[in-house]
Amino acid sequence: MKLDLISYCENENLSSAWRLEGCQLGDINLIVGKNASGKTRILRSINLLADLLSGNRNLRRTDRKYKNWELTFDSNTENKKIYKLITDNGVVLKEQYDIGEKNYLIRDTSGKGKIWAEKLQVQIDFQVPDDELTALKKIDAIQHPFFEEIYNWASSLRYYQFGTYLGKTRFRISDFMPKNRKKIDFKDTDQVIDIFKLGKEELDTPFNTPFTEAVKSDMSKTGYSIDDIGTKIPSFLSNDEVDEKSFKPEFIFVQENDLDVITEQNLMSQGMFRTLSLIIQINYLLLSSQPSCILIDDIGEGLDFERSQAMINLLIDKAKTGLIQLIMTTNDRFIMNGVPLEYWSVIQRKPGLAKLHNINNSPKIFDDFKFTGLNNFDFFATDFYLEGFGQEEIIEQ
């Protein structure tokens, strides 16, 4: 199930209203905008809905603002799916799900509604608590199998904030390690050590280590060549200290191939650890066969030009396999120059509105830019995305 289009509005009719327009998505997307133009807000709105649909967050515990989502999936197929949700003050005002021309769910603020029952082949009445989503509450492989797809999309969506620690300041406590994967919160992007250990346990064998090799290979592609990766007790803790305690903390370490000693996570640069963390988490996601949509805010933040380019190329190559949909944001010149314009959506900020310009809604402007002989960054920096060549005459100097 692939997200093709999102409309979103919050605080409608208030002075703080904010609306997202023109957010058509492809397999690879780079959302470009100035600071405070709404890049992060777009990703957060998608992530929040995914959290609600996967049960990762409770509607009562959100900020209770009025929110209105409309998500369109698989729009190029006969089974175009549209999911609509309006919430306010911690309760659902409206929820609707259509596939093709057929309505599968409609409910109102009372929690009452009609839902299609697949085995019975009729619409049946139902009622759910007003603060719960029907698409989550009514998952039923026999009567309502259509909700499983939404749940799978939502639960496997990941949101990475590249400008954050991504687990660098956390260590794992061996004795308290979850015994199985159900206890790991895969949406907590700081849990990288647990995900790394799980990847080795589930995907690697003594004779074949596809997960570890994928991590090493991807690190090398991004300019960090490593010969080995593992976990260990942090060296700043003495064995005596560790034995005295009832738990054993663990850090990730790598052996860089141009160094004689290992580098533990606390000594890695922020850029290196962010890269490593993202690579571990995405490879686990891909190799454990549960991919859907990956959101990455401020991609490349903290990396130099060469590495940010390499990181982008790596992610684009993975998305080109068709296994994941990639939605990234940036206002970084290096990143913009490294990503073809066909993947771009540029945010035009207006009061209360974020309008996205992309190749779908502005094909001529996007096509014309190749004739300017300029870098992609200039498409954004010179506001070419707004008017293109406009009506101007060629001025002979």
Next chain:
Amino acid sequence: MKKLAIFVEGQTEQIFVEKLLKEIAGKNNIVIDILLLSGKRHQRNIHLIEKNNITTQTKFYVLIYNSSNDEQVVSDMRDQCISLAANGYERIIGLRDVHPKFIYADKPKLERGLRHSLSQVLIPNPIPMNIILAVMEIESWFLSEWNHFKKVDTRLTPTKIQTELGFNPETDDMETRPVPSEDMTQIYRLVGKSYSKNKSQVNSIVSILDYEFLYLELINTVPSLGEFINYIHLFIN
């Protein structure tokens, strides 16, 4: 002393432009320095590759920037124009090919786009900036100067080229040839020679071109060459 900056896309253009300028202005009147711009788009490195002494006789000074890449010519012009204007340069000219990223039909759009890019730069004391497209490559200018083929080998007459390769550099419009450098290769191959863009071969071709023919005749029949030479005339005069 009048100062001009010319940005070119590569070594072939750099060598040709240097020779052309000396032919038009007269060797003793002009001093030409050459800078090589290299590196990624955002991190350009500048290397001085030719430096000559200015004398009391020098009337014209030209700084040629070799941008090392067709896509980089306009960006480099934009990056350097403010300091060039501040340092007394009175005109900036850019020269790049249409091929390989664009086809013949794209030429008007490409011209418009590149000029648009140059017009967007705000220079405190504006100076003219012109971009010339060699259609489809600068080798179309070499093809049009068909006399020089006989200096390479007396057998390379326009008739032989017509018979063997199906086009006539004397009578046909060489700007319509899709890949002129490929045509050069084919012509040289007719007499068992090869055409490459290495420095010594470009130097030897440039040294046997008939410059009188270029700026008296071809200026009227090869529009892109004519435009380029006209801008040089504007500077010289």
